[in-house]
Amino acid sequence: xxxxxxxxxxxxxxxxxxxxxxxxxxxxxxxxxxxxxxxxxxxxxxxxxxxxxxxxxxxxxxxxxxxxxxxxxxxxxxxxxxxxxxxxxxxxxxxxxxxxxxxxxxxxxxxxxxxxxxxxxxxxxxxxxxxxxxxxxxxxxxxxxxxxxxxxxxxxxxxxxxxxxxxxxxxxxxxxxxxxxxxxxxxxxxxxxxxxxxxxxxxxxxxxxxxxxxxxxxxxxxxxxxxxxxxxxxxxxxxxxxxxxxxxxxxxxxxxxxxxxxxxxxxxxxxxxxxxxxxxxxxxxxxxxxxxxxxxxxxxxxxxxxxxxxxxxxxxxxxxxxxxxxxxxxxxxxxxxxxxxxxxxxxxxxxxxxxxxxxxxxxxxxxxxxxxxxxxxxxxxxxxxxxxxxxxxxxxxxxxxxxxxxxxxxxxxxxxxxxxxxxxxxxxxxxxxxxxxxxxxxxxxxxxxxxxxxxxxxxxxxxxxxxxxxxxxxxxxxxxxxxxxxxxxxxxxxxxxxxxxxxxxxxxxxxxxxxxxxxxxxxxxxxxxxxxxxxxxxxxxxxxxxxxxxxxxxxxxxxxxxxxxxxxxxxxxxxxxxxxxxxxxxxxxxxxxxxxxxxxxxxxxxxxxxxxxxxxxxxxxxxxxxxxxxxxxxxxxxxxxxxxxxxxxxxxxxxxx
Amino acid sequence: xxxxxxxxxxxxxxxxxxxxxxxxxxxxxxxxxxxxxxxxxxxxxxxxxxxxxxxxxxxxxxxxxxxxxxxxxxxxxxxx
Numbered sequence: 001x002x003x004x005x006x007x008x009x010x011x012x013x014x015x016x017x018x019x020x021x022x023x024x025x026x027x028x029x030x031x032x033x034x035x036x037x038x039x040x041x042x043x044x045x046x047x048x049x050x051x052x053x054x055x056x057x058x059x060x061x062x063x064x065x066x067x068x069x070x071x072x073x074x075x076x077x078x079x080x081x082x083x084x085x086x087x088x089x090x091x092x093x094x095x096x097x098x099x100x101x102x103x104x105x106x107x108x109x110x111x112x113x114x115x116x117x118x119x120x121x122x123x124x125x126x127x128x129x130x131x132x133x134x135x136x137x138x139x140x141x142x143x144x145x146x147x148x149x150x151x152x153x154x155x156x157x158x159x160x161x162x163x164x165x166x167x168x169x170x171x172x173x174x175x176x177x178x179x180x181x182x183x184x185x186x187x188x189x190x191x192x193x194x195x196x197x198x199x200x201x202x203x204x205x206x207x208x209x210x211x212x213x214x215x216x217x218x219x220x221x222x223x224x225x226x227x228x229x230x231x232x233x234x235x236x237x238x239x240x241x242x243x244x245x246x247x248x249x250x251x252x253x254x255x256x257x258x259x260x261x262x263x264x265x266x267x268x269x270x271x272x273x274x275x276x277x278x279x280x281x282x283x284x285x286x287x288x289x290x291x292x293x294x295x296x297x298x299x300x301x302x303x304x305x306x307x308x309x310x311x312x313x314x315x316x317x318x319x320x321x322x323x324x325x326x327x328x329x330x331x332x333x334x335x336x337x338x339x340x341x342x343x344x345x346x347x348x349x350x351x352x353x354x355x356x357x358x359x360x361x362x363x364x365x366x367x368x369x370x371x372x373x374x375x376x377x378x379x380x381x382x383x384x385x386x387x388x389x390x391x392x393x394x395x396x397x398x399x400x401x402x403x404x405x406x407x408x409x410x411x412x413x414x415x416x417x418x419x420x421x422x423x424x425x426x427x428x429x430x431x432x433x434x435x436x437x438x439x440x441x442x443x444x445x446x447x448x449x450x451x452x453x454x455x456x457x458x459x460x461x462x463x464x465x466x467x468x469x470x471x472x473x474x475x476x477x478x479x480x481x482x483x484x485x486x487x488x489x490x491x492x493x494x495x496x497x498x499x500x501x502x503x504x505x506x507x508x509x510x511x512x513x514x515x516x517x518x519x520x521x522x523x524x525x526x527x528x529x530x531x532x533x534x535x536x537x538x539x540x541x542x543x544x545x546x547x548x549x550x551x552x553x554x555x556x557x558x559x560x561x562x563x564x565x566x567x568x569x570x571x572x573x574x575x576x577x578x579x580x581x582x583x584x585x586x587x588x589x590x591x592x593x594x595x596x597x598x599x600x601x602x603x604x605x606x607x608x609x610x611x612x613x614x615x616x617x618x619x620x621x622x623x624x625x626x627x628x629x630x631x632x633x634x635x636x637x638x639x640x641x642x643x644x645x646x647x648x649x650x651x652x653x654x655x656x657x
Numbered sequence: 658x659x660x661x662x663x664x665x666x667x668x669x670x671x672x673x674x675x676x677x678x679x680x681x682x683x684x685x686x687x688x689x690x691x692x693x694x695x696x697x698x699x700x701x702x703x704x705x706x707x708x709x710x711x712x713x714x715x716x717x718x719x720x721x722x723x724x725x726x727x728x729x730x731x732x733x734x735x736x737x
């Protein structure tokens with residue numbers, strides 16, 4: 001039989017992903033199952049020159065009876081022979097060291113009478129734990145099915161698996177395990193008590209079978225995991241270690257990601273410069289050099305942070321440590337409508353909300369996941385730091401509190417704490433507002449500790465980065481081009497008039513100053529400039545003028561753009577390392593109506609508070625859309641965050657004024 | 658199922674050997690059964706998170722975490 005469609009099925013900790021990665025290599029892509037937020041992973045494998053097989057990696061599950069959207073996908077496919085992806089052969093991947101639990105799913109699929117290959121994975125772990133499996137006996141008891149031993153770490157057994165697939169033979173006979181006909185199994189889909197009865201009987205029968213199949217001699221490996229757990233989930237040491245791990249992760253992300261990010265920034269900056277100089281001037285050149293290239297740069301710039309954060313997240317997951325974090329944090333998160341699995345995504349938001357929101361995939365309960373997505377952007381991400389730094393330098397005096405703490409540092413810390421506290425409080429509000437029939441639960445396997453697989457880390461990083469670039473990137477590009485048009489064109493010929501009013505330089509050394517003045521005149525008279533004037537009455541109560549209004553609009557693309565926009569408006573050289581000229585220029589800015597400085601303690605704090613809350617990041621919006629498959633949630637998120645930002649800034653301005 | 662003489666898992670101490678007698682009727686019951694919690698299985702609590710919730714149990718070699726409200730569904734008796 002020449003087969004072309006194969007599906008991988010297995011328990012969540014069976015090492016199914018490693019098998020998929022080893023079989024398909026880089027020939028894999030992620031799509032969507034219609035109507036649900038479950039990723040569909042399909043890969044290809046070449047068995048012979050004229051024989052290609054597509055492999056669908058189905059979500060991990062303990063049973064064919066679904067308890068979540070992910071698990072629903074499995075039965076929806078296996079229950080529908082007319083489905084275009086319906087497999088000709090299913091490879092059931094089981095953890096050899098935990099055969100009893102893993103065989104439940106196998107016997108269910110076996111009874112569905114879809115041709116199977118039973119892959120005894122992690123044979124190395126089983127061996128270390130003193131578990132011996134009689135492969136032939138196992139095959140015999142299920143009517144001569146194909147049984148194969150795999151070791152993903154060494155890559156052994158995969159050639160045998162490919163040989164089996166190349167010339168697939170169905171087994172000689174079928175010995176029904178629980179039921180003669182597959183309908184009997186499927187009819188239990190809507191009957192929980194029948195499922196319980198069926199599951200119990202299957203387990204009892206598996207137990208009997210195992211007496212013939214498996215030899216166990218207990219060894220030390222398992223108790224080693226227990227000993228590690230005594231420390232890692234210790235009521236005090238557990239939290240200290242978790243904090244320490246988090247601290248080192250963020251320290252690494254902040255210090256390592258900066259290098260490629262600056263490189264990406266300068267590459268896109270110089271290519272846009274180069275294009276402007278070498279292409280004939282005109283609208284298309286401007287679109288390319290000022291709209292498209294910087295827009296692309298704005299997408300690619302996130303890749304280092306996404307890659308690094310997922311590097312750490314996959315390591316935490318693969319080693320088994322993640323389930324321990326969930327275990328010690330679950331109780332603390334529940335009052336806020338979150339659960340233990342929300343912790344790592346939420347905290348990752350301190351680096352960047354994009355990978356943080358992508359990491360909520362592991363939260364199977366939809367409401368808990370949605371709440372986590374909705375509040376994660378409130379965590380102060382690294383893009384807010386340049387804004388905070390500029391404003392703190394501008395309005396916070398350099399004094400010591402209690403003779404050791406610098407006030408500037410305290411304010412910065414305060415902004416981070418404000419973000420965290422409000423994320424938890426808003427989560428609590430969403431908990432009451434969102435209605436769901438699905439009950440949150442934490443019935444979670446805590447696998448033994450093991451070393452991570454290098455390939456799984458690499459492939460996850462590639463997968464997450466490409467999802468972001470190709471799926472969220474389109475939306476980000478579209479918004480950047482719209483923002484570019486709004487910043488480069490203005491109503492009537494006001495822009496040209498304003499530019500012509502700028503005095504031409506007397507000598508060539510003033511050329512840079514002249515260009516800055518022209519850029520300032522252009523931005524102030526563009527559509528965005530006019531929008532800044534339009535919203536001025538609305539933002540005046542927060543202590544802002546129309547120039548700040550312009551920067552609020554331009555920094556919708558990304559928060560750090562606020563600093564660049566301010567530099568353009570005040571026509572000062574952008575010097576991000578120092579920023580002193582911008583700070584001096586901003587300090588001397590006087591409000592013509594009142595004759596008082598624009599940037600005071602009150603307006604400065606009001607602006608900082610605004611940036612703590614406001615959804616000023618189109619990339620986050622794009623990824624929320626991709627992760628919730630609906631514009632409803634990014635829309636609600638923008639509205640609530642902007643409202644919160646406005647009201648808090650209003651309050652802050654009035655307190656400090 | 659007869660649970661009259663049985664205890665609830667959530668009230669048990671760590672490291673006491675227990676045997677599952679049954680699971681109360683609840684939407685999570687099939688899920689708990691699938692995780693290997695069915696009458697006759699030997700289990701024990703091996704860890705309790707700070708504040709006593711959730712707990713981690715050992716089901717003949719597999720470690721499973723449960724919230725207290727979930728553990729309350731599992732009826733057990735002491736053995737040995």
